[in-house]
Amino acid sequence: MDLPLLLGILPQVLLDGLILGFMYALIALGYTMVYGVLEFINFAHSEIFIVGAFVGVELLLGLKSAGLLDALPWPLVLVLVLVAGMAASGVLAVTVERVAYRPLRHAPRLIPLISAIGISFFLQDAIRLFESLWRNAFNLVYPTMDVLNVRFELTQTVDVSVKSLVVIVAALAMLGVLHLLVNRTKVGTAIRAVAEDQAAASLMGINVNRIISLTFLIGGAMGGAAGVLFGVQYGLINPYTGFIPGLKAFTAAVLGGIGNIPGAMLGGLVLGLLEALAASYLSLLTGGAFGAEYKDIFAFSVLIVILIFRPKGLLGEVIRGRA
Amino acid sequence: MxxxxxxxxxxxxxxxxxxxxxxxxxxxxxxxxxxxxxxxxxxxxxxxxxxxxxxxxxxxxxxxxxxxxxxxxxxxxVAHVPEGRRIFNRLTVRENLTMGAYLRTDDGIEPDLERVFTLFPRLKERIGQVAGTLSGGEQQMLAIGRALMASxxxxxxDEPSMGLAPVLVEQIFxxxxxxxxxxxxxxxxxxxxxxxxxxxxxxxxxxxxxxxxxxxxxxxxxxxxxxxxxxxx
CATH class of the missing domain: 3.40.50.300 (P-loop containing nucleotide triphosphate hydrolases)
Known part of the structure; x- marks a missing residue:
C-alpha cells in the first residue's frame, strides 16, 4: 500500500469532510432546536432546507437574466442569496408549525409526526409542481460565478476553492451568532427556559407560543442558509434533493445528543468527516473490495457503535434536578 | 385585593x-x-x-x-412559586433570576436583585452555578427569589416546605x-x-x-x- 499517497490526500479529505460537516451541522440545528422545545421531530425540515436552496437558485437565475449577476460585487450577491434563502425557509418553518403542528400540540405524539411527514411530501411536490410550471425543469443548476471556482493550491495535493471557503466562513459565522443568541441574550435564555419547562416559563411571563415560533424561525433560517450553501457547493438540486441530507443531519443531531445545540454542531462535523474519510479511503484500504459507494454504510456503522456506548449522544448529558 | x-x-x-x-x-x-x-x-x-x-x-x-x-x-x-419549585435546572442561578424579571424593562431590576440577595445570601454565593446542582433548600430559595424578581x-x-429539613423550613417561613x-x-x-x-x-x-x-x-x-x-x- 502506498502510505505517502494515503497521507498525502488526508488534508484534502478532511477539508471536504469539514465542508460537508458544516452543512449537516446547520441543518441539524433545525431538528435539535425544535426537539429541544417540543420533543418532536420535524420531519419536514429536509424540505424546509431545500426550499432555501430553491429560493437561492431562483434569485441567482433572476439576477443572471437581469444581467446583474456579474455586475454586482460577488460578496453582495452571496449575502443577498443567503438572506433570501434564510428568510424563505424561516417563514416557511413558522407557517408549517402554525398550520400543521400547533393544532396537534396536545394530540398523541404520533399524530404530529405523521403531519410532519405529510408536510414533507406536500412541500416536495409543491416545489416540483412550481418548477415544472415555471421553468419546465426538474433539476436546476446553480449559476456559477467565476470567482467562486478559483482554487488556491495549498500544497501539491491540497487545494481549496473560494466557494469552499465561503461555505466554511458562512457556516462558522452563523453557528457563532446562534451560540451568542442562545447563550448570551434574554430571549435565548427564554428559549432554553421553554425547552426545560413550558408551564414554569409561562409563569415568568414568557409567551410560550411566541418562543416556539421563534425557535422554528431560527431553525428554519439555519436550514435555509444550509440550502443555499449546498447549492453553491454542489451545484445541482431537484425537489427531492433535501431528503438524504435531511436524514443525515437528523442522524447528526441524534449523534450529538438531540436537543443539544453544540451537540448538533459536533454531530454534523463528525458525520461529515466520517463520510469523507470513507469515500476516499475505503476503496484504497480494501483494495477495491468496498468502493466509495459504501461510505454511508461505514459512516452509519460507526454511528451505531457510538450510540451503543453513548445512547444519549456525544454531548447529550442530562442534568437531573434534585427533588 | x-x-x-x-x-x-x-x-x-x-x-x-x-x-x-x-x-x-x-x-x-x-x-x-x-x-x-x-x-x-x-x-x-x-x-x-x-x-x-x-x-x-x-x-x-x-x-x-x-x-x-x-x-x-x-x-x-401576580407571581406564582409552583409546587415542586420548577426552577430551570439547566440555567444558572443568575439566568433563573433574569427569567423572573422577563417582562420588566424598568430600572428597578437591579435593586430587586439586591433585595433577593439580601433575603437569600446563599443565592449570591451560587450566582454562576447551574441551578440543578443546588440543594433542595437553595432551590426553594431560588424559586421564591425568581418570583420576587417580577416585583x-x-x-x-405552593408548598414551600415540601421536602425540606425542619431547620430549613423555619428559615424559609x-x-x-x-x-x-x-x-x-x-x-x-x-x-x-x-x-x-x-x-x-x-x-x-x-x-x-x-x-x-x-x-x-x-x-x-x-x-x-x-x-x-x-x-x-
Whole structure:
C-alpha cells in the first residue's frame, strides 16, 4: 500500500469532510432546536432546507437574466442569496408549525409526526409542481460565478476553492451568532427556559407560543442558509434533493445528543468527516473490495457503535434536578 | 385585593373545584390548608392562568382575572412559586433570576436583585452555578427569589416546605414573613398547617373542592377539627 499517497490526500479529505460537516451541522440545528422545545421531530425540515436552496437558485437565475449577476460585487450577491434563502425557509418553518403542528400540540405524539411527514411530501411536490410550471425543469443548476471556482493550491495535493471557503466562513459565522443568541441574550435564555419547562416559563411571563415560533424561525433560517450553501457547493438540486441530507443531519443531531445545540454542531462535523474519510479511503484500504459507494454504510456503522456506548449522544448529558 | 367567587374547575370530567370562594386583602398572609387532592394547587394554578375555570369569578384589584393567559397574569402583579419549585435546572442561578424579571424593562431590576440577595445570601454565593446542582433548600430559595424578581404585589406560594429539613423550613417561613412585612401580599398553600398558621393572618380549609372552614389563624389553630385533621392531634 502506498502510505505517502494515503497521507498525502488526508488534508484534502478532511477539508471536504469539514465542508460537508458544516452543512449537516446547520441543518441539524433545525431538528435539535425544535426537539429541544417540543420533543418532536420535524420531519419536514429536509424540505424546509431545500426550499432555501430553491429560493437561492431562483434569485441567482433572476439576477443572471437581469444581467446583474456579474455586475454586482460577488460578496453582495452571496449575502443577498443567503438572506433570501434564510428568510424563505424561516417563514416557511413558522407557517408549517402554525398550520400543521400547533393544532396537534396536545394530540398523541404520533399524530404530529405523521403531519410532519405529510408536510414533507406536500412541500416536495409543491416545489416540483412550481418548477415544472415555471421553468419546465426538474433539476436546476446553480449559476456559477467565476470567482467562486478559483482554487488556491495549498500544497501539491491540497487545494481549496473560494466557494469552499465561503461555505466554511458562512457556516462558522452563523453557528457563532446562534451560540451568542442562545447563550448570551434574554430571549435565548427564554428559549432554553421553554425547552426545560413550558408551564414554569409561562409563569415568568414568557409567551410560550411566541418562543416556539421563534425557535422554528431560527431553525428554519439555519436550514435555509444550509440550502443555499449546498447549492453553491454542489451545484445541482431537484425537489427531492433535501431528503438524504435531511436524514443525515437528523442522524447528526441524534449523534450529538438531540436537543443539544453544540451537540448538533459536533454531530454534523463528525458525520461529515466520517463520510469523507470513507469515500476516499475505503476503496484504497480494501483494495477495491468496498468502493466509495459504501461510505454511508461505514459512516452509519460507526454511528451505531457510538450510540451503543453513548445512547444519549456525544454531548447529550442530562442534568437531573434534585427533588 | 384578590377575590374568588364560586370557582369551578375541571380536569376533563373530574370536578376538582366545586364553587370555591375566598378573599385575600392587601398586606395579608392567607393560608390555604387541606389534604392531598383537596384542590389547593388547582386553586393557585387557576389564579395564575395555568388552568381555566369553567365557571366563577376571579378578580384582582377590581379587574377580572379568569381566563387570562398565564404569561399575562404576571403583568397584573401576580407571581406564582409552583409546587415542586420548577426552577430551570439547566440555567444558572443568575439566568433563573433574569427569567423572573422577563417582562420588566424598568430600572428597578437591579435593586430587586439586591433585595433577593439580601433575603437569600446563599443565592449570591451560587450566582454562576447551574441551578440543578443546588440543594433542595437553595432551590426553594431560588424559586421564591425568581418570583420576587417580577416585583409582584401578590405572591402565590405552593408548598414551600415540601421536602425540606425542619431547620430549613423555619428559615424559609421566617423569610416569607419578612417578604410580607416588606409589603407583598401572600397566598400560601401548605400541608404543614402548624407552620402556615404560625405566620398567616387568616386561613381557609379546603376539603375535596369546597371551602370547609375559614377564620383567623388563631381561630383555626384552636379549632378541634383542624387540630385533629391537620395538626396531628
Amino acid at each position: 384578590l377575590r374568588i367567587d364560586d370557582l369551578h374547575v375541571y380536569y376533563g370530567e373530574i370536578h376538582a373545584l366545586k364553587g370555591v370562594g375566598l378573599e385575600v386583602c392587601r398586606g395579608e398572609i392567607v393560608a390555604l390548608l387541606g389534604n392531598n387532592g383537596a384542590g389547593k394547587t388547582t386553586t393557585l394554578k387557576t389564579i395564575s392562568g395555568l388552568l381555566s375555570p369553567r365557571r366563577g369569578h376571579i378578580t384582582l384589584e377590581e379587574r377580572s382575572l379568569a381566563g387570562v393567559a398565564a404569561h399575562d397574569v404576571v403583568l397584573r402583579g 409582584p404585589r401578590l405572591l402565590l406560594l 421566617a423569610t416569607i414573613r419578612e417578604i410580607n412585612q416588606q409589603g407583598t401580599t401572600i397566598l400560601l398553600v401548605e400541608q404543614n398547617a402548624a407552620m402556615a398558621l404560625e405566620i398567616a393572618h387568616r386561613g381557609y380549609v379546603l376539603e375535596t373542592g369546597v371551602i370547609a372552614l375559614t377564620g383567623s389563624a388563631a381561630e383555626l389553630g384552636e379549632n378541634a377539627d383542624v387540630r385533629r385533621a391537620y395538626l396531628g392531634e
